[in-house]
Amino acid sequence: MTDQIPVIYVISDALGETAEFVSRAAAAQFNGIKTKIRRVPYVLDETHIDDILEEAVEEQAILVYTLVLTNLRLYIERRAKEKNLITIDILSPLISALADKTGLDPKNIPNVTHRLDEQYFRKVEAVEFAVKYDDGKDPRGLLYADVVLIGVSRTSKTPLSMYLAHKGIKAANIPLVPEVTPPRELYEVPRNKVFGLILGPEKLNQIRSERLKTLGLGASADYANLNRIMEELDYAKQIMKKIGCVIIDTTNKAVEETASVILQKVTINGELRKDG
Template sequence: MDVTGPMPVLYVISDALGETAEFVGRAAAAQFVGIKTRIRRVPYVRDEAHLEEILEEAVAEQAILVYTLVLKGLRDYLERRAAERGLKTVDILGPVIEALSKQTGMEPTHTPNIIHRLDEQYFRKVEAIEFAVKYDDGKDPRGVLYADVVLIGVSRTSKTPLSMYLAHKGLKAANIPLVPEVIPPDELYAISPRKIIGLTLRPELLNQIRTERLKTLGLGASADYANLERIMQELEYARGIMKRIGCPVVDATGKAVEETASIVLEILFKGERNG
């Protein structure tokens, strides 16, 4: 089929990547067989000056403006200035946002590129969780070199649950158990002590926790693992390692994982600011 007249031009304008608007534009153009539509995507439009430049070019081509702008001020500006120039506009997100706002009674955040930010946060969290599992309990000390934070301490000082909690915050956490009979990995001394957090508990509480742990395993409470004297020796050994490294130490006695994590995050934040 022969088609006369100028080639239709769509300007896809967005304060993010513009993928959504471009997809809609191409889907619409596909409905017109035999007409070749040119689509020009203009991403990351964040101010009126940029819009003015686009409008000047659009006038010359009599382009249709298809846009996904979440900043209401920019949407209003584009609509007004396009109308003054006789340009057609299609607001893809605006009507849906308005409908949702009326239905929920909530105001939208008007945050550009928010879906990509959420995607990034999600994938970072998944990656951090996988990291915590892979480098839990000193399985592979090489993880120390790539971790955002390394937790060290004797057995049952909440290293694993704390690692997982921090992973859900997007931090890659490795943890290394400190045992008198096992030399700590060299990797611990190869990274900044500001990335290492020592965990400790009162001996009596550790004794209770380990005793309960042995019961769940069907073992007697008299095992050396839960012996109070042995526990005190382990804690003293761990304190020596932590002092040698020069890392911060957190006493997790009487604290929920969330409380300990809050302290750890504050220490890391201060370390970044002072670094």
């Protein structure tokens, strides 16, 4: 048994997640042995391979790769053999088997999986954005949002932001309170990106009263007081009219319905986004 820690170079024309996962699964079969795994993503030319091999020789690393371009696969195999390095080709055997089985030629397009998953990553980014800029946490985010939602408390700003995020829309939201001046950034956002949410006072009173009950507080608190609610709604409408944004009455609308209205109106990168 050698005292040298095995080193695995994960080489990929994309992120290298697949090869790294396989490498870690294999290493896990050897209890008590530490394994050093180095991921090298976006390898797209022979020069890059040469640089990697020079470093790999020093550590006598095992080369685990997922390269779909034939010329790069042949090159890494030839150069690694010259340097007495072990190589493991993760993708080629399965690609060849599928080609034989289907009679079709593979695309051989690097990073094709992540290109197909671009929509997924956009959703993840949008969800992270919605969390970061929820409830006015950082008004600077308003300038980078696809959609800005404004309204008084309990008008479904946060649930709507998250719903839009799952459609790939970066949404930020700002609560409107009479005692708090809206951030200046709100007035710098193009008005076609801003949507004001309002709710009937009686409905809002009911929602807030239930909220207070869940918190173990009395329903008579100012938060659920009908006069206070009407004062907040009047203030919110003034701000919305000043901005000139679209105002949506969500009294009898589910979050999905409100989102559909927004998705039909919002323009991103010059293209009209449709719901679904």
